Amino acid sequence: MRLFLTLLTAVLLFSACGGDSSSDSSDSSSEPAATADTTPLGSASVSGSISFTGTAPDRNRIRQDRECAELNADPVLNESVVVNDNGTLRNVFVYVKEGLGDYSFAIPSEPVVFNQDGCVYTPHVFGIQVGQTLKIINGDPLMHNVNALANENRPFNMGMPNQGDERERSFRVPELMLRIKCDVHAWMNAYAGVVDHPFHSVSDDTGSFSIGQLPAGEYVFEAWHEKYGTATETVTVTDGEAVSVDFSFGS
Ligand SMILES: [Cu+2]
Structure with a gap:
């Protein structure tokens, strides 16, 4: 109330x-x-860092086929666990899990861009709002396909044979996490967090995440990592307040 x-x-x-x-x-x-x-956006923010505990696993070099390897000057490393130089964890999806009730929020007009570059999906983990455009680009001069293994949404699987090919898709309902893979190149995979609001973020190469324009309220935030699972924190924010919340994953 x-x-x-x-x-x-x-x-x-x-x-x-x-x-x-x-x-x-x-x-x-x-x-x-x-x-x-739609519900107006607020003025509170929640930001923080994802720390990693334990010994960082080695990032194996991906054995790409020759056609893909020729596109990359540097070795391509496995992205399932990426520990940053400052000891934080990258590619953690953080979002508001509970507390928004039945409010609905305007769909961002900007698309989420999802590229296929050097036979790697970029970004590896991303958030997208229900109804928001996912702009899928093939940046490579070779054939990829984008196989969205959706359970709640309608799955799609489309070939993208040419460099510069673009397709647009969107999702109808929330789904966490939705895996995307390429059937041509077994190492190519990505994860989408589909939520029905704009309050989500992915930890970056400093382990940081930031979620702004929150209405005042009490929320459950969840952080998800593809190997280490989930963690939650309950956070209360007032109008204009900036709250710091940290998560920790590891072995
Ligand atoms: Cu591919």
Whole structure:
């Protein structure tokens, strides 16, 4: 209830201040609920780091076939466990698992770009909102296919024979985690976190993640890693607050 009141207050305040009325020619005095059927974004943020405990496993060199190997000047290393130089873990998907209730959020207009580059999927782990465009590109001068092994969504499997080929897809319902693989090159795989809100992030080459524009409230955050599984933290944020949350994985 408190979250609802906070949101309602935010909407009323925004409405009372007039906001950017130039962007909407409709009656600005109408009730807030009539201006949009999606929940406004908030001003809180949650960010942090994924630490790795134990001894980092060696990243095996992937034995690509000759055609792919010729595309890479440097060895291509296995991405299932990537421990950064600062002892943190890369490719951890962090998202709001609980606390948003039945709110719905506008679908980002920017697509998520998913490339096939040097016979490697880039990014290896990514988040995408339900309905958001996934722009799939073949950056290589050879044949790949993108086999989305969806369970909740409709699976798709399409060949992309030429360099510069582009396709667009989207997902209808949340699905964690959705695996994508190439049937031509067995080492190529990736994971998509499909969620029905924009509050997600993937830890980078410093182990950091950041999730912004959260409405005030209490949330359960989950962090997922393809080898080490999941961890959760409950976090409460107020309007404008920046909260730090760290996760830890390892052996
Ligand atoms: Cu391939």
